[in-house]
Amino acid sequence: MELKKGLEDVAIKETSITFIDGELGRLYYRGYSVYDLASFSNFEEVAYLIWYGKLPTRKELEDFRKLMAEERKVPDHISSFVRQVSRNANPMDVLRTAVSMMGLEDSRDGDTIQKAIKITSKMPTIVAQIQRTRRGQDLVEPDPNLSHAENFLFMLHGEKPSSTDVRSMDVSLTLHVDHEMNASTFACLVVASTLSDIYSSVVAGISALKGPLHGGANSEALKQFLEIGSPDNVEKYVLSRLSSGQRLMGFGHRVYKTMDPRAKILREYAKQLSTEKGLGELFEIAQRVEEIGIKILGNRGIYPNVDFYSGLVFYALGFDPDVFPTIFASARVVGWTAHVDEYLKDNKLIRPKAIYVGDLGRRYVPIDER
Numbered sequence: 105m106e107l108k109k110g111l112e113d114v115a116i117k118e119t120s121i122t123f124i125d126g127e128l129g130r131l132y133y134r135g136y137s138v139y140d141l142a143s144f145s146n147f148e149e150v151a152y153l154i155w156y157g158k159l160p161t162r163k164e165l166e167d168f169r170k171l172m173a174e175e176r177k178v179p180d181h182i183s184s185f186v187r188q189v190s191r192n193a194n195p196m197d198v199l200r201t202a203v204s205m206m207g208l209e210d211s212r213d214g215d216t217i218q219k220a221i222k223i224t225s226k227m228p229t230i231v232a233q234i235q236r237t238r239r240g241q242d243l244v245e246p247d248p249n250l251s252h253a254e255n256f257l258f259m260l261h262g263e264k265p266s267s268t269d270v271r272s273m274d275v276s277l278t279l280h281v282d283h284e285m286n287a288s289t290f291a292c293l294v295v296a297s298t299l300s301d302i303y304s305s306v307v308a309g310i311s312a313l314k315g316p317l318h319g320g321a322n323s324e325a326l327k328q329f330l331e332i333g334s335p336d337n338v339e340k341y342v343l344s345r346l347s348s349g350q351r352l353m354g355f356g357h358r359v360y361k362t363m364d365p366r367a368k369i370l371r372e373y374a375k376q377l378s379t380e381k382g383l384g385e386l387f388e389i390a391q392r393v394e395e396i397g398i399k400i401l402g403n404r405g406i407y408p409n410v411d412f413y414s415g416l417v418f419y420a421l422g423f424d425p426d427v428f429p430t431i432f433a434s435a436r437v438v439g440w441t442a443h444v445d446e447y448l449k450d451n452k453l454i455r456p457k458a459i460y461v462g463d464l465g466r467r468y469v470p471i472d473e474r
């Protein structure tokens with residue numbers, strides 16, 4: 105039996121959702137380039153595309169938007185829970201528990217995508233509640249008249265966001281919607297393959313995404329920039345970090361061996377937002393880290409990934425670094441649930457093997473003789 109550490113290059117299913125060309129740095133959702141989707145589409149349209157496999161007509165999109173907007177409210181007892189724990193708890197732990205609570209009130213049976221719409225519509229409400237509670241602010245009710253991205257920022261700040269902020273948020277969410285197979289999506293599939301339920305799958309996805317090697321990297325990358333403090337410190341910081349065996353956060357990817365296309369797109373939004381919000385120096389630091397990081401690591405195929413600039417975008421939009429991974433989860437839930445839906449159409453229990461390397465035939469020694 106061959107051991108494939110980290111399941112590297114092991115395919116778990118066929119998919120028609122997302123294609124990544126890691127050598128050329130290209131990414132397609134349902135055959136559409138993310139460059140086109142980031143330029144011309146929006147979160148709701150892309151969510152529809154991912155779940156249903158086709159772009160919606162105007163009428164379909166209108167109905168879909170309305171459905172999502174109607175599902176934004178979170179039951180009071182879940183909001184109370186979020187308020188009680190969010191000041192001190194890790195935001196991903198709060199989100200994970202809140203989604204788990206949502207699962208208590210929904211039946212196990214029924215259409216996966218219908219449930220996915222409910223979860224996806226509510227997650228930003230929970231994230232905004234977490235963020236506002238951390239700042240000691242009152243909660244803001246969702247506004248059904250706003251788009252998904254605009255409402256997200258409205259619930260965060262309690263006022264209508266600028267068009268640049270809305271566009272930046274919308275594109276960021278769109279770019280996080282799916283990424284073929286990865287640790288969190290696989291975690292969702294493992295749970296789904298036992299014929300558990302979609303809430304349990306999403307809870308598993310959030311749990312896997314939380315780690316700093318996956319979705320937690322966006323906050324780590326931003327904290328790096330804050331720690332560096334000035335563009336003049338970048339070179340020294342990067343060299344000392346790498347020479348002490350630490351990783352450059354927001355760099356490297358299992359699949360991309362060149363610049364992640366999402367990082368390229370988000371760089372432009374990070375630039376525009378940082379200039380507008382007086383964070384120009386932070387953007388300069390990031391750019392310098394990118395430059396020096398590529399100089400040192402690029403020849404090994406280690407380049408900036410999505411988390412490198414997304415953190416800066418989320419920070420400029422007003423989120424705390426510890427909250428960033430919950431925004432990632434709020435978008436990736438679309439991909440998680442689409443992959444679960446696709447997998448369940450031809451389900452096979454996921455049950456890998458381990459290669460036993462321990463002893464056999466050991467004599468049991470009674471406790472008094474050990």
Ligand SMILES: CC(C)(COP(=O)(O)OP(=O)(O)OC[C@H]1O[C@@H](n2cnc3c(N)ncnc32)[C@H](O)[C@@H]1OP(=O)(O)O)[C@@H](O)C(=O)NCCC(=O)NCCS
Nearest residue numbers: 316317318321351352353354355356357358406409410411
């Ligand atoms: C994402 C990541 C886990 C993928 O790594 P992987 O495919 O499992 O590859 P490995 O962790 O085995 O790394 C391979 C080599 O590249 C190096 N490497 C990978 N990412 C690196 C980084 N960000 N900084 C410095 N070195 C890195 C490793 O040290 C390792 O070197 P070695 O062969 O000398 O031991 C890895 O690149 C990483 O830890 N990046 C930082 C966290 C991050 O940004 N995550 C978000 C991903 S979207």
